[in-house]
Amino acid sequence: MAPTMAELTNTQPSTDISDFVLHKGHGVKGLSETGIKSLPKQYVQPLQERLCMTKTVPQDSIPVIDISNCDDPNVADAICNAAERWGFFQIVNHGVPLEVLDNVKQATHRFFGLPAHEKNKYSKRNSCSNNVRYGTSFSPQAEKALEWKDYLSLFYVSDQEASALWPPACKDGVLEYMRNSETVIKQLLKMLMKRLSVNEIDEPKQHLLMGSRRININYYPICPNPELTVGVGRHSDVSTLTFLLQDDIGGLYVRDLQDDSWIHVPPVKGSIVINVGDALQIMSNGRYKSVEHRVVANGTKNRISVPIFVNPRPHDMIGPSPEVLATGEKAIYKQLLYSDYVKYFFRKAHDGKATVDHAKI
Numbered sequence: 001m002a003p004t005m006a007e008l009t010n011t012q013p014s015t016d017i018s019d020f021v022l023h024k025g026h027g028v029k030g031l032s033e034t035g036i037k038s039l040p041k042q043y044v045q046p047l048q049e050r051l052c053m054t055k056t057v058p059q060d061s062i063p064v065i066d067i068s069n070c071d072d073p074n075v076a077d078a079i080c081n082a083a084e085r086w087g088f089f090q091i092v093n094h095g096v097p098l099e100v101l102d103n104v105k106q107a108t109h110r111f112f113g114l115p116a117h118e119k120n121k122y123s124k125r126n127s128c129s130n131n132v133r134y135g136t137s138f139s140p141q142a143e144k145a146l147e148w149k150d151y152l153s154l155f156y157v158s159d160q161e162a163s164a165l166w167p168p169a170c171k172d173g174v175l176e177y178m179r180n181s182e183t184v185i186k187q188l189l190k191m192l193m194k195r196l197s198v199n200e201i202d203e204p205k206q207h208l209l210m211g212s213r214r215i216n217i218n219y220y221p222i223c224p225n226p227e228l229t230v231g232v233g234r235h236s237d238v239s240t241l242t243f244l245l246q247d248d249i250g251g252l253y254v255r256d257l258q259d260d261s262w263i264h265v266p267p268v269k270g271s272i273v274i275n276v277g278d279a280l281q282i283m284s285n286g287r288y289k290s291v292e293h294r295v296v297a298n299g300t301k302n303r304i305s306v307p308i309f310v311n312p313r314p315h316d317m318i319g320p321s322p323e324v325l326a327t328g329e330k331a332i333y334k335q336l337l338y339s340d341y342v343k344y345f346f347r348k349a350h351d352g353k354a355t356v357d358h359a360k361i
């Protein structure tokens with residue numbers, strides 16, 4: 001039986017909240033559902049990490065790009081310009097059927113709707129594979145303040161492995177969404193690489209750009225005192241590209257590189273949010289920007305999102321592309337083993353752009 005709100009907040013030491021959320025697998029969703037009225041102190045973020053609304057810009061500035069005609073050079077220009085200027089854009093008319101998007105959202109709700117003991121079968125402690133992990137916050141062992149989010153992270157190896165190991169509550173919807181994203185991911189990478197003088201994506205390049213995929217399903221439950229915490233703290237993704245489906249609640253903010261303000265990425269029906277990750281920033285020698293983003297907590301609504309992180313393979317070396325350096329441009333990033341880079345990212349709390357700065361020469 002889940003404890004009541006009074007049992008958790010008033011009379012119990014804070015270790016009991018950690019035990020309930022982290023170890024027993026209730027997550028922040030379970031905490032939220034106790035009816036808790038004030039934010040436990042573990043989730044109170046330092047002032048500088050909370051999103052101050054006076055630093056946000058109300059207008060919609062992240063481009064929304066219709067990609068129905070991928071062969072149109074104007075479409076490629078819009079994509080590449082957005083990747084250079086914003087690091088973020090939304091795509092519409094991308095060819096992934098609305099039904100597939102609805103199915104993966106339902107799959108996400110089905111998984112998080114399971115009882116805690118079912119979800120907890122996939123926690124780091126209990127999961128039968130490193131490739132399937134249910135958790136909460138980002139890196140609880142490294143964080144001074146926890147984040148108000150639960151997630152399931154699925155590293156894709158093969159359909160066979162996914163069928164055997166991924167939770168039955170969500171695997172079909174997630175696999176269908178992954179399969180349907182493949183063509184558009186290839187189209188986007190082709191356009192982005194062409195501007196970097198990579199005119200053909202041969203097999204080795206394809207491995208480097210999209211040789212592995214990780215899909216996360218994220219759940220941000222209703223939060224008491226949302227202004228005191230974060231859903232996800234400031235970070236950039238370590239992927240090549242991230243292909244993100246959000247529901248209609250909103251709450252994702254992106255750093256404007258020109259003035260350091262934060263810009264909302266408004267939900268647009270049927271759209272997919274695309275962002276450049278650190279691996280592509282490094283390969284493009286800084287031309288495409290992996291931009292800091294964060295998610296605010298919400299006081300009245302539950303929110304979900306489903307990012308597909310498109311990555312190099314763990315054993316690939318990443319560094320500025322030879323085609324980019326062929327012009328005589330000086331490399332600003334080192335060559336790194338991708339899995340070392342990702343481990344470095346996961347070992348720390350979210351800290352803005354510190355991971356990619358670590359890759360600088």
Ligand SMILES: COc1cc(/C=C/C(=O)SCCNC(=O)CCNC(=O)[C@H](O)C(C)(C)COP(=O)(O)OP(=O)(O)OC[C@H]2O[C@@H](n3cnc4c(N)ncnc43)[C@H](O)[C@@H]2OP(=O)(O)O)ccc1O
Pocket residue numbers: 124130133137138139151153154155212213214216232233235237238239277309311312313314338339340342343346347
């Ligand atoms: C969760 O909240 C998030 C997540 C994100 C993610 C943004 C991304 O861009 S994810 C894309 C990352 N790229 C890849 O996964 C592809 C390459 N993969 C690899 O190189 C490896 O699979 C590996 C990730 C390095 C894991 O290798 P493995 O040998 O299996 O090592 P482990 O011992 O299992 O893990 C090492 C260390 O990493 C942490 N960790 C691993 N997986 C996850 C995960 N899915 N989520 C969170 N943390 C993970 C873990 O702490 C491990 O350390 P331990 O102390 O537990 O041993 C963005 C924003 C978010 O809020």
Ligand SMILES: O=C(O)CCC(=O)C(=O)O
Pocket residue numbers: 216218232237244246252293294295304305307
């Ligand atoms: O939930 C979102 O909109 C974004 C989540 C995110 O940035 C991530 O999982 O890397």
Ligand SMILES: [Fe+2]
Pocket residue numbers: 235236237293
């Ligand atoms: Fe992210």
